[in-house]
Amino acid sequence: MADDDDKPKKHTLDTLFHVYCNHKVIPTELENEEFNSILLSQLDAWLEQAKLMPNPITRTQTGLIYMRYKKWRLEYEDFLEVLQVLSTESEINYDEFKETLVNAGPPTGATDIVVVK
Template sequence: MADDDDKPKKHTIESLFRIYCNHKVIGSDLENQEYHSILLSQLDCWLEQAKLMPVPITRTQTGLIYMRYKKWRLEYEDFLEVLQILCSESDLNYEEMKETLVLAGAPTGATEIVVVK
């Protein structure tokens, strides 16, 4: 069983969601805050890394869908609904899209910072 501990762990859509929720965020008054919900900019960053943006999905499209929720951040269940809507609007397969997001992995090389107040 020791060999299993040495293997890199594979991400899931949920584990990557948690990583992206805390990507590129500087809390203005909250230090060491961990977020469990995602910003629109973080979602767009993930879609870009997965090479799903700007084609077949656009920032305008994600923005319009995101605004339907009338929240600053979306919880995991809302995030999955957004993916389903994006798939139906863009004629993409939902399961394949989730797999593409998992294969994109954790965020890399980002320099943009989001300040949360």
């Protein structure tokens, strides 16, 4: 069993969501603040890394969908709804879409170490 602890763990959609929520965050007075919700710019960065933007998904498209929620940051459940709408509008299989995001991995240049459970 100890060997399992030494193996690198593969990211899942929800662990990567947490990584992207905290990527390129403007520093605030709260130095160690962690976010559990995602900004539009972070979502777009993830889609770019997955090579889904600018084609078949555009920034205008993500912006219009994101703004329906009328909040700065989206929680994981809202994020999944956005993915569902994007997959439908772009005619991408929803499960393949999520798999593409997982395969994109953590943000390029990210130095944060994330514990995957």
